[in-house]
Structure formats: C-alpha cells, structure tokens
Amino acid sequence: MDIQALRSQIEKIDTLPTIPSVLRKLLVVIENPGISLNEVGSFISNDPVLTSRVLKVVNSPVYGFPGRISSVSQALILLGLNVVKGMLLGVSVFEAMQKTMVGLWEHSLGCAITARIIAKKKDLKEPEEVSVAALLHDIGKVVLGLKFPDEYKKIMAEAETKDIFIFDAEKNYFGINHADAGAWIAQKWNFPYRLVEVIEYHHKPHLSKNVTMQTAIVHLSDILVRIKGFGFAGDNFVPAINNAAWQMLDLSEADLKDIIKEMEDSLSQAEDFLLSDE
Secondary structure: OOHHHHHHHHOOHHHOOOOOHHHHHHHHHHHOOOOOHHHHHHHHHOOHHHHHHHHHHHOOOOOOOOOOOOOHHHHHHHHOHHHHHHHHHHHHHHHHHOOOOOOHHHHHHHHHHHHHHHHHHOOOOOHHHHHHHHHHOOHHHHHHHHHOHHHHHHHHHHHHHHOOOHHHHHHHHHOOOHHHHHHHHHHHOOOOHHHHHHHHHOOOHHHOOOOHHHHHHHHHHHHHHHHHOOOOOOOOOOOOOOHHHHHHHOOOHHHHHHHHHHHHHHHHHHHHHHHOOO
8 A cells, every 4th residue: 555545544543333422523623724712612611521631631740730620611721722632642542552452541641740840840832732632642653553453453563573672563554654654643633733743753752843842752751651561562672772762852860860750750640540540
C-alpha cells in the first residue's frame, strides 16, 4: 500500500465499528475548528459518561489541581479548549485500545503526569498543554491497532521475537511508524500544530522546529516512565535518550532527583486512580 492510500485509510478511523458511539460524536465536535468553549461544555454535560470522565481525570494526579473541580465549565475555563479536547480524546480513544495493547493507557497517563512535572520544572507557561501532548503521544499505536488489528498483532509479535523496537517493526510492515500515523490523525482532527509536532517527533525530538522544548520533555517523559515500568508501551526494552533533547533540557542532577521523586509520588497516586476505574 502506498503511503498516501495508507494515510487516507488511517484518517477514516471514525468509520470503524470498534469506535464507541461517544467517541464518534466527540470527533465531530473536535474536528470543528470554529467550536466554542460553551458548545464543548454543553456537549460534554449532555453525556453523563463523558461528564464523569472529564471530572475524574481533571481531579486526578494528571493535572494536580489542589481544589476539587466540580463542573465541566470550570474544567474548561481552567484548562482551555485544546487541553480538554485532548484529554477527552485520550480517555475515549485509549478505552478502545485496551484490547490491542494492555498497559498503553497507563503508560500514556504516566507520561502525561511526568511531562507536566518536567514542564513546571522548566517554567513553561502551559504545562497542561505539554501534559496533553504526552497523553496523546502514542495515539498512532491506537489508530494502527484499531485500523489494522491483525497486522498490528503481528507487528507486536515481531518486535518481541526479533528484539526490535515497535516503531521499527511498524516501519518494516507499513513503511511508516506510529509517530507518523499519530501526526496524520491529529492534523485531521484539527489539533494545534504544536501538538501535532510533538506527536510526530517524540522519538526524534531533534527534528522538531517549533516546539523543541515540549518535544524534548515528552521524549524524556516517555523514557522515564518506561524505566519506571509504569504501564506498557509495547517494547521490552528502553530506548536511549536523544542527545540533543537531553542538552536542550539542561537538567542538573538535583533537578532530575526532584523530578523522579515527584513522579514516583504522583504515579503511586495515579495507580490508585486507575484502580478505582469502573
């Protein structure tokens, strides 16, 4: 299959029978670039399942708001439209993925928590945006796994038997990897270019042009969460940290110790949050 044909198949993800109806409705909302905060708020509020998910995630260790957030409109005002869109998408899409790769949602949630900690350490203005990029960085695995379930099982098996990374096995099979697929789908869904770029380059952060710091943060978060063994990203071993990303982050030993300590505390809270899932 040529790359263009593959791309158009991937972009038709919302026509899949495996996609839950809530997600189908959500994608219509997300794909509309002119949608307002109020419209998203009323869309969520009209769906009790989505409302409870939003409130649960917003009050979880992922966002670290000390005060409990009690309404969807409050969440939207505090976090902003793009963050809430990304969070909703993360929660809904990964639910569909649980069958394909057990542990990917936990891995992604761990990355979101860790990225927020590093972003705050680096004094970034929008730590929540970086957190959402980390939550969605592996969305390409979800898309490929849902669109090509049999092939993706083979890819995962090949990665395991040949001791190669899953992105290499994907490349061998499709000619692209999950980072490419994720960037395509994020563009189709009208996500901001910053988010698209982080998804596209999270394994090659040195190629990021516009959001080099954010991409480096998501790259490092992915590796730290793998080292910690929180969730499962599909690989049995951990990739090396990209040298350019490491230099860009410029973290001292003390910074790293602080980040790891806070990450461990937050991940153990997140574990309780995940276990309390219905």
